[in-house]
Amino acid sequence: MANLKEIRIRISSIESTIQITSAMKMVSAAKLKRAQDAIIQLRPYANKLTEMLVNLSASLDSGDGNTFSKEREEKNILFVTITSNRGLCGGFNSNIIKRTTALIKQEFKNCNSSIISIGKKSSEDFPKNGFNVISTHDDLYNEITFEAVSEIAESIMNDFANAKYDKVFLVYNQFKNAATQIIMNENYLPVETPEDESATIGDYIFEPSKEEIVDVLIPKSLKTQLFKAILDSHAAEHGARMTAMHKATDNANDLKDDLTLFYNKARQAAITGEILEIVGGAEALNG
Numbered sequence: 001m002a003n004l005k006e007i008r009i010r011i012s013s014i015e016s017t018i019q020i021t022s023a024m025k026m027v028s029a030a031k032l033k034r035a036q037d038a039i040i041q042l043r044p045y046a047n048k049l050t051e052m053l054v055n056l057s058a059s060l061d062s063g064d065g066n067t068f069s070k071e072r073e074e075k076n077i078l079f080v081t082i083t084s085n086r087g088l089c090g091g092f093n094s095n096i097i098k099r100t101t102a103l104i105k106q107e108f109k110n111c112n113s114s115i116i117s118i119g120k121k122s123s124e125d126f127p128k129n130g131f132n133v134i135s136t137h138d139d140l141y142n143e144i145t146f147e148a149v150s151e152i153a154e155s156i157m158n159d160f161a162n163a164k165y166d167k168v169f170l171v172y173n174q175f176k177n178a179a180t181q182i183i184m185n186e187n188y189l190p191v192e193t194p195e196d197e198s199a200t201i202g203d204y205i206f207e208p209s210k211e212e213i214v215d216v217l218i219p220k221s222l223k224t225q226l227f228k229a230i231l232d233s234h235a236a237e238h239g240a241r242m243t244a245m246h247k248a249t250d251n252a253n254d255l256k257d258d259l260t261l262f263y264n265k266a267r268q269a270a271i272t273g274e275i276l277e278i279v280g281g282a283e284a285l286n287g
Contacts, residue, residue, distance in 0.1 A: 004270065007263045014256045018249055024088065025245035028238045032178060035235035039175055039228070046228040053221045056214055057191060066211075067161045068218045069191040077111045078165040079103065080156065080188065080226070081126075082172035082233040083119030085141050089241035092173060093121040095183050100171050103185060104131065114165070116156070118230065144234060146227050153223040160189045170226065175235035179243050184232075188225065191218060 057069050081100050083093045100122075104113045115133045117123040123136040135155075140148055159165055168189040173181040206213060 004263065004266055007259060007266065011256060011259050011263065014252050014259065018252045018256065021245045021249045021252060025242055025249060028242035028245060032235065032238035032242055035231070035238050036175065039231040039235045042224075042228055042231055046224045049217070049221050049224055053214070053217050054192060056210060056217065066191070066214050066218055068157065068189055068222065071190055072163070072166040074108070074111055074166050076165045076167075077104075077108050077113045078116065078156065078159070078168045079113065080116045080168065080170050080229075081118065081122045082170070082230055083117070083122040084233075084237045085120040085138055087121065088244060089237055090244040092181065092237055092240040093119070093125075095181075096171055096173065097122055097125050099183050099185060100126075101129070101131075103169070103171070116152070118152075119233075140230070141234070144230060146223070149227045149230055150223045153226045154219075156189070156226075157219060157222060165189070170229045172229045172233040173236040173240070174232045175239060178239040181236040181240055184229075186225075186229065188222070191222075 057066065079100050081096055083096050087093065100115070113132065115122075115126055115131055117126060117133050117136045118138075118140055120138040123133065123138055126133050137152060140152075156165075156168060160168060167187075170184065170186040170188050172184055172186075174184045176182055
């Protein structure tokens with residue numbers, strides 16, 4: 001049995017841990033508010049832009065398709081994985097790594113798969129497991145801007161246009177609320193067209209032509225789609241960390257309570273033992 005001094009040291013250590021986890025929870029809560037506002041403002045615009053693009057692309061003749069909407073035989077696949085630079089956020093990063101690994105080893109096991117990693121956690125993990133990581137962008141989180149994301153999107157679009165990759169996926173955590181993140185493996189390229197013809201736009205007169213509009217809209221939409229995925233993941237990261245630190249604080253408080261109860265019982269037993277020794281000694285003297 002641990003002595004009273006060791007128990008006091010453990011209780012003091014747990015109290016320090018509680019202060020740290022509580023502080024991290026409050027910091028994540030403050031950052032979550034800003035990140036949540038950013039993605040909530042962008043998401044309707046990004047979704048509407050994608051919807052317009054898909055409908056407009058579907059209305060084009062099959063021979064007039066844009067470079068970014070051409071379907072090719074799936075031989076070379078690119079995965080853009082979005083994780084975080086820091087841990088202590090539950091299964092946030094491991095879920096993305098597991099999903100990407102499953103896609104590469106199961107669904108696309110007969111294809112040549114490459115990875116563009118955004119976030120230090122995936123940048124460190126994938127090379128260790130023998131995956132082909134062609135580039136990393138861990139410094140993006142220093143300041144998330146549309147211009148910085150656009151450079152990554154342009155590089156991906158150029159590789160797709162040059163037939164270096166036949167299909168591109170985004171794998172990231174979509175923000176739902178502070179406690180829930182949805183793992184997404186979203187088709188990025190080629191641009192999808194709706195299967196239902198009735199879903200396309202009506203009969204409009206376009207100025208300039210549909211083709212010119214699509215040529216401008218597609219790059220803009222793809223940049224916005226990647227930017228939305230990164231903002232989604234950024235908000236989800238802070239939500240996951242806040243939830244993880246909340247659980248850690250609760251668990252530490254429970255452990256502290258158990259140790260305090262054990263400490264009080266041990267101290268009471270020690271006091272009782274001392275009293276019995278004193279009483280026994282007094283009786284021996286009187287006897």
